[in-house]
Amino acid sequence: MKAGFIAGEVWSGLRRNLSMALSVILVTMVSMFLLGMGLLAQRQADTMKGYWYDRIQVSIYLCTDTSLQPNCQGQAATEAQQESIENQLKAMPEVKEVFHESEAEAFARFKEQFRNSPITGNVQQGDIPQSFRVQLSDPTKYAVVTSQFERAPGVASVQDQEKVLKRFFQIINWITVFSVFLAGLMVVCAALLMATTIRQAAFIRRREIGIMRLVGASNWTIRMPFIIEMLVVATLGVGLAVGMLWLGLRLIFNLGFNQVVLNKALIGANDVWALTPWLFGGVIVIAVLTSVVTLRRYLRV
Amino acid sequence: MIRFDNVSKVYPRSTRPALTDVNVNVERGEFVFVVGPSGSGKSTMLRLALREEKATSGTVLVAGQDLSGLSARKVPRFRRGIGAVFQDFRLLPGKTVDQNVAFALQVIGKPTSAIRQLVPETLEMVGLEGKGKRLPHQLSGGEQQRVAIARAVVNKPQILLCDEPTGNLDPKISLDIVHLLDRINRSGTTVVMATHDADTVNEMRRRVVQLEDGVVVRDAEDATYLAPEGEK
Numbered sequence: 001m002k003a004g005f006i007a008g009e010v011w012s013g014l015r016r017n018l019s020m021a022l023s024v025i026l027v028t029m030v031s032m033f034l035l036g037m038g039l040l041a042q043r044q045a046d047t048m049k050g051y052w053y054d055r056i057q058v059s060i061y062l063c064t065d066t067s068l069q070p071n072c073q074g075q076a077a078t079e080a081q082q083e084s085i086e087n088q089l090k091a092m093p094e095v096k097e098v099f100h101e102s103e104a105e106a107f108a109r110f111k112e113q114f115r116n117s118p119i120t121g122n123v124q125q126g127d128i129p130q131s132f133r134v135q136l137s138d139p140t141k142y143a144v145v146t147s148q149f150e151r152a153p154g155v156a157s158v159q160d161q162e163k164v165l166k167r168f169f170q171i172i173n174w175i176t177v178f179s180v181f182l183a184g185l186m187v188v189c190a191a192l193l194m195a196t197t198i199r200q201a202a203f204i205r206r207r208e209i210g211i212m213r214l215v216g217a218s219n220w221t222i223r224m225p226f227i228i229e230m231l232v233v234a235t236l237g238v239g240l241a242v243g244m245l246w247l248g249l250r251l252i253f254n255l256g257f258n259q260v261v262l263n264k265a266l267i268g269a270n271d272v273w274a275l276t277p278w279l280f281g282g283v284i285v286i287a288v289l290t291s292v293v294t295l296r297r298y299l300r301v
Numbered sequence: 302m303i304r305f306d307n308v309s310k311v312y313p314r315s316t317r318p319a320l321t322d323v324n325v326n327v328e329r330g331e332f333v334f335v336v337g338p339s340g341s342g343k344s345t346m347l348r349l350a351l352r353e354e355k356a357t358s359g360t361v362l363v364a365g366q367d368l369s370g371l372s373a374r375k376v377p378r379f380r381r382g383i384g385a386v387f388q389d390f391r392l393l394p395g396k397t398v399d400q401n402v403a404f405a406l407q408v409i410g411k412p413t414s415a416i417r418q419l420v421p422e423t424l425e426m427v428g429l430e431g432k433g434k435r436l437p438h439q440l441s442g443g444e445q446q447r448v449a450i451a452r453a454v455v456n457k458p459q460i461l462l463c464d465e466p467t468g469n470l471d472p473k474i475s476l477d478i479v480h481l482l483d484r485i486n487r488s489g490t491t492v493v494m495a496t497h498d499a500d501t502v503n504e505m506r507r508r509v510v511q512l513e514d515g516v517v518v519r520d521a522e523d524a525t526y527l528a529p530e531g532e533k
Contacts, residue, residue: 214380215452216377216383218377221408221409
């Protein structure tokens with residue numbers, strides 16, 4: 001069977017069944033777009049985790065004389081308390097680095113960070129307590145530090161950035177689960193639609209099929225145009241989905257978030273390309289399987 | 302070439318058998334009419350010989366193959382050795398005459414060079430030279446049937462099965478078609494033609510197998526359609 005002849009059959013088949021072919025393209029596109037979005041969200045979360053966990057810190061705020069925390073009993077932390085905390089921290093194996101931020105440094109940093117905000121005017125030096133910034137060698141072990149220093153004398157509060165990030169990552173996780181679930185439903189739709197399309201295409205081509213059977217064309221010759229048709233439309237669908245993912249990433253992330261501090265921790269086009277072969281492979285497997293099963297059921301020779 | 306041994310066929314969901322205990326043997330190169338009224342089992346015989354249906358009991362041997370033991374995978378190859386023509390022509394309306402005939406060769410993987418040679422050759426043989434670029438609806442009924450015959454014989458089959466090929470044609474054209482089949486037969490192809498057209502049968506005076514209600518009631522050489530039983 002000549003490739004040119006098959007190509008002609010596929011082309012005429014697609015033209016005669018254009019509306020169904022279009023719907024398969026669109027459904028495949030939407031399903032793969034959703035799946036891609038879910039997977040990209042997960043990759044984004046992973047990228048961010050790596051970025052943030054390198055920078056994550058546990059902050060131990062010391063008491064000032066205006067502290068309201070019961071642990072402070074209304075008194076500022078003494079030199080001795082401060083020293084004992086620092087020594088304890090440095091002795092801990094989980095701790096990679098410790099540095100002390102004085103009230104003056106804290107105030108300067110605050111002014112720098114909120115330089116465009118009107119609230120700076122009401123804050124004075126001493127309103128922000130001195131603190132120890134602790135860098136952990138394993139950021140997930142923050143609980144050790146928290147439990148040891150929460151009730152230590154002179155400590156107002158222990159704040160861990162991981163708690164904030166955890167919520168954030170949880171949200172990303174939910175987005176992933178949701179979009180992958182939707183994508184799963186859409187993939188089922190796509191497979192069913194492919195099956196229906198093949199049945200309709202077989203009906204449209206019943207004359208040709210009848211003659212092919214009569215003159216002794218092999219089963220594969222009869223089936224191949226259908227399978228190739230499905231492959232063509234499914235591949236077009238994935239192609240569009242990948243294009244949309246790439247475009248979406250460029251528009252939303254790179255242009256919208258670029259100004260924000262996060263830009264180093266963002267996924268980019270490379271992540272879309274990394275996903276692409278999997279999306280294509282998955283859809284090709286689905287298209288071929290659906291075609292073969294459907295043809296087996298509806299195109300008995 | 303074609304042998305029916307005690308063949309019976311009962312279609313599913315049918316109470317009456319389509320064929321009952323049929324014994325017919327068609328030799329290589331023979332021309333046989335299968336005659337009988339509608340529903341007498343003519344088409345069923347041809348469908349069995351094409352392996353479109355399987356016999357309920359008995360054996361059907363075609364071109365040396367026992368069709369009851371032929372696996373579905375081997376059916377296509379078997380059918381390549383058999384041509385078939387029908388009352389309704391079964392041409393592809395969107396394809397030209399050339400393309401219709403070439404289609405039969407393309408789908409069995411014949412090389413393009415062979416197709417370029419065989420198609421015009423066969424069209425000339427059936428008397429359609431110069432009409433290759435026409436579409437089926439631009440041809441008369443007789444011409445359309447010639448295209449169908451060209452398609453059936455273009456792969457040079459050993460056997461040509463014709464199911465009421467003249468059923469849609471007027472008497473004069475019908476005779477032309479049967480003469481064409483006769484010519485094909487003389488070149489060595491075994492021809493079996495089912496018909497209920499008495500005129501063509503009487504004109505040709507060939508072997509006649511007569512069916513009634515699925516039973517062979519007469520099998521006679523050099524025969525006419527309505528000849529009384531027992532008289533030759």
